[in-house]
Amino acid sequence: AQSVTQLGSHVSVSEGALVLLRCNYSSSVPPYLFWYVQYPNQGLQLLLKYTTGATLVKGINGFEAEFKKSETSFHLTKPSAHMSDAAEYFCAVSEGNTPLVFGKGTRLSVIA
Amino acid sequence: DAGVIQSPRHEVTEMGQEVTLRCKPISGHNSLFWYRQTMMRGLELLIYFNNNVPIDDSGMPEDRFSAKMPNASFSTLKIQPSEPRDSAVYFCASRPNGNTEAFFGQGTRLTVV
Numbered sequence A: 001a002q003s004v005t006q007l008g009s010h011v012s013v014s015e016g017a018l019v020l021l022r023c024n025y026s027s028s029v030p031p032y033l034f035w036y037v038q039y040p041n042q043g044l045q046l047l048l049k050y051t052t053g054a055t056l057v058k059g060i061n062g063f064e065a066e067f068k069k070s071e072t073s074f075h076l077t078k079p080s081a082h083m084s085d086a087a088e089y090f091c092a093v094s095e096g097n098t099p100l101v102f103g104k105g106t107r108l109s110v111i112a
Numbered sequence B: 001d002a003g004v005i006q007s008p009r010h011e012v013t014e015m016g017q018e019v020t021l022r023c024k025p026i027s028g029h030n031s032l033f034w035y036r037q038t039m040m041r042g043l044e045l046l047i048y049f050n051n052n053v054p055i056d057d058s059g060m061p062e063d064r065f066s067a068k069m070p071n072a073s074f075s076t077l078k079i080q081p082s083e084p085r086d087s088a089v090y091f092c093a094s095r096p097n098g099n100t101e102a103f104f105g106q107g108t109r110l111t112v113v
Helices: none
Strands: A003-007 A010-014 A019-026 A032-038 A044-050 A056-058 A064-068 A073-078 A087-094 A106-111 B005-007 B010-013 B019-024 B031-038 B042-050 B053-056 B065-071 B074-079 B088-095 B108-112
Touching: A003 A087, A010 A019, A019 A032, A019 A087, A019 A106, A032 A064, A032 A073, A044 A056, A044 A064, A044 A073, A073 A087, B005 B088, B010 B019, B019 B088, B019 B108, B031 B074, B042 B065, B042 B074, B053 B065, B074 B088
Parallel strands: A010 A106, B010 B108
Antiparallel strands: A003 A019, A019 A073, A032 A044, A032 A087, A056 A064, A064 A073, A087 A106, B005 B019, B019 B074, B031 B042, B031 B088, B042 B053, B065 B074, B088 B108
């Protein structure tokens, strides 16, 4: 069965610092991997996704993630944090047409 | 496109009452998902439909929960009778055939007192 583990329920960074949110997955077949962002009282918005091909995926708002099969990881990074990046971030996995399975989420705080 | 539309956005009800949450998926999307979000359990899949047919309802917590999709443009999630532990944010999401990511609605925040 698919599963996702997000290390760290809360990450705090200074404005301008590197953002690194960790995600490890489990899947019995080549996975599709996703990062979503949720702002307060909002739904989930797709940041980026990996399906096939290039393992470094670029998304919206300057975020990117790298699929590492050997490490079963799909960590999310951004070189320089902005105040507007403060939100909840969810990693998810699916196996083709199956529903997305989400991690517990990581709340990102950005300190001025 | 207006995106996935959920109603109501907020619902406060008394324990024992029936609650109906509504969802209008994006036109042309043939898969629809209901998720529940709580602090303790995160985002849980309750049920999903493909071409209006329920495919997997193993995530529905109890018989008090039921979901229907009478046509391609409408789905409901009903809780009868509601209990305080049902308090959560309920999300509906849809996905077009052949696509991978799901598109989420704004959610319904349910409070059962």
